[in-house]
Amino acid sequence: MxxxxxxxxxxxxxxxxxxxxxxxxxxxxxxxxxxxxxxxxxxxxxxxxxxxxxxxxxxxxxxxxxxxxxxxxxxxxxxxxxxxxxxxxxxxxxxxxxxxxxxxxxxxxxxxxxxxxxxxxxxxxxxxxxxxxxxxxxxxxxxxxxxxxxxxxxxxxxxxxxxxxxxxxxxxxxxxxxxxxxxxxxxxxxxxxxxxxxxxxxxxxxxxxxxxxxxxxxxxxxxxxxxxxMQKNVVNIMVGPPADREDDRSYFETFFQKEGMRLVCGGTTAKLVADYLKEKVIGIADSGTKEVPAMSKIKGIDLVTEGLLTLQKVIDYYEEFKEDRLCYNRIIKKKDGAAELFRVLFAEATEINFFFGNALNENYTALHIEREKKKKLALQLIDALEAEGKKVKICFWCV
Incomplete structure (x- = not known):
């Protein structure tokens, strides 16, 4: 054995x-x-x-x-x-x-x-x-x-x-x-x-x-x-669109063919998903904090958050939780986008399909934020989820 x-x-x-x-x-x-x-x-x-x-x-x-x-x-x-x-x-x-x-x-x-x-x-x-x-x-x-x-x-x-x-x-x-x-x-x-x-x-x-x-x-x-x-609960999370825009349609088709919940992280990604669904991105008032940008909603998507800053805060929550597991209940009671992501991924999901696109975000380029940062955060999040016993599959990876 x-x-x-x-x-x-x-x-x-x-x-x-x-x-x-x-x-x-x-x-x-x-x-x-x-x-x-x-x-x-x-x-x-x-x-x-x-x-x-x-x-x-x-x-x-x-x-x-x-x-x-x-x-x-x-x-x-x-x-x-x-x-x-x-x-x-x-x-x-x-x-x-x-x-x-x-x-x-x-x-x-x-x-x-x-x-x-x-x-x-x-x-x-x-x-x-x-x-x-x-x-x-x-x-x-x-x-x-x-x-x-x-x-x-x-x-x-x-x-x-x-x-x-x-x-x-x-x-x-x-x-x-x-x-x-x-x-x-x-x-x-x-x-x-x-x-x-x-x-x-x-x-x-x-x-x-x-x-x-x-x-x-x-x-x-x-x-x-x-x-x-637990009941089987599949969660599909999309972080960023593909680097090659010609891959958008197959990327989104694969995402929506999967069973389970659907989460979208990133403003640009949300707009592209909304266009694909022929829906609108609607901001959720008073859902942001000083550290975590506000959430949005799209018909057909369970959770829509901002990308880089929100993912960083999810990692921060996990590091806090890893050091002191008693803080778990305090984190999942928060209402910001990062806490919502943390709760769904770490508490509710049994299987996670992780869609990662490595497209260059021009807004981040202007702020001297490299796309490698997003890739690093995605890898950290996947490692954290696997460490907590979640079955994670990377369904699409465009580098």
């Missing part, structure tokens, strides 16, 4: 899968004591979340070794229980705190069936139609260690939430007596759930609530991983 190690998940079986994650370091620590890894191939996905005892470098080493050993053994077709037993047997118990040196949650997906093996992490939460589903747990005993084994069918619309105990212990001794607790976390997730919400939105909401209970601190490493079964 050829292993592909990612930090994200694209699908489970034939179900497009959104994957949201937040990991927060314990206060004053430079590295997180929780660690997760994902290995995928064409037929299966192996995800392991591990929580090392304590915090900082030592905890991170313990968690990393545990997660990587488990994921590699299972990905190489070792029997799941054998792999879990091998790792569980090698993990000693701290004699002082009577706790395992590392805990873990293992998720193995083959087709639409998920096997969960959970050792001392809070049990995963499964929401179906926004309501908690109590799934069966078989208890396996390996030495002194009790492991919960479960089998689930993953469905479109399901939301599966994995977490470290930094979530369930949130607020302990501050705002809660014994921590937030799994039952209260479940109730919170049910209350905050809404149809169509992204996996990242749920992860960020849970992590934010944990911080609030800790009075804006992180008293322990805290990790939330959320998987959602």
């Amino acid at each position: 050829e292993e592909k190690r990612y930090k994200t998940i694209q699908k489970i079986g034939e179900i497009p899968t959104g994957f949201g994650r937040v990991s927060l370091n314990k206060k004053k620590e430079k590295i997180c004591g929780d660690y997760y890894t994902v290995i995928t191939d064409q037929d299966s996905t192996v995800l392991v979340l591990s929580d090392g005892l304590g915090s900082g470098v030592k905890a991170n080493i313990l968690a990393t070794l545990t997660a990587q050993m488990l994921s590699i053994m299972i990905a190489r077709n070792m029997d799941i229980q054998t792999a879990v037993k091998a790792v569980a047997d090698t993990l000693p118990i701290c004699s002082v705190r009577n706790l395992a040196y590392a805990t873990f949650t293992v998720l193995v997906a083959k087709g639409d069936e998920i096997c969960l093996l959970q050792y001392d992490n809070p049990d995963a939460v499964l929401l179906r139609n926004g309501k908690n589903v109590e799934y069966q747990r078989e208890i396996l005993i390996f030495g002194e260690k009790e492991i919960h084994q479960s089998y689930l069918r993953f469905q479109t619309g399901d939301m599966l939430i994995l977490m470290s105990d930094g979530v369930t212990n949130a607020g302990m001794g501050k705002t809660t007596y014994g921590g937030w607790g799994r039952e209260e976390v479940v109730k919170f997730c049910e209350q905050r759930y809404r149809k169509g919400m992204s996996a990242q939105e749920m992860s960020s909401i849970i992590a934010n609530a944990g911080q609030d209970l800790n009075l804006d601190e992180t008293d322990d490493d805290l990790t939330v991983l959320t998987l959602t079964g």
Whole structure:
């Protein structure tokens, strides 16, 4: 088996899968004591979340070794229980705190069936139609260690939430007596759930609530991983017309033959698209900001934005999000063109057809802005989308 190690998940079986994650370091620590890894191939996905005892470098080493050993053994077709037993047997118990040196949650997906093996992490939460589903747990005993084994069918619309105990212990001794607790976390997730919400939105909401209970601190490493079964949602985005105007008709024909949403970036591109459709470009009043130009609308197009400055702001939003995943919910609530693009591409899309034209824009030439800038931004955006698990296809590239 050829292993592909990612930090994200694209699908489970034939179900497009959104994957949201937040990991927060314990206060004053430079590295997180929780660690997760994902290995995928064409037929299966192996995800392991591990929580090392304590915090900082030592905890991170313990968690990393545990997660990587488990994921590699299972990905190489070792029997799941054998792999879990091998790792569980090698993990000693701290004699002082009577706790395992590392805990873990293992998720193995083959087709639409998920096997969960959970050792001392809070049990995963499964929401179906926004309501908690109590799934069966078989208890396996390996030495002194009790492991919960479960089998689930993953469905479109399901939301599966994995977490470290930094979530369930949130607020302990501050705002809660014994921590937030799994039952209260479940109730919170049910209350905050809404149809169509992204996996990242749920992860960020849970992590934010944990911080609030800790009075804006992180008293322990805290990790939330959320998987959602999504409906297929194809998005076609056009950035610029072709360099050769003779290619315009075939370029637009190909764009409009594709199924799914249609986004157009760039004023010149919008005018050419409107001409092709025999429609008008209509400006949307009060949709601009100091940083992001106003949006427009064209009948038959789902979203029309300005080009270069808007794309740059989308990249800026992504860099901000990559550094602090808690800011995701703040970004998607903004109403400017860049935030709208960010929301559609990063939250809603499952597949993206990227139409890039490298025509020279005379307005940018006058401002000494090279067309290579637009090309660079397009490449950065494609890289960012792929890093977040989006399936991206470049349908047209004219250089």
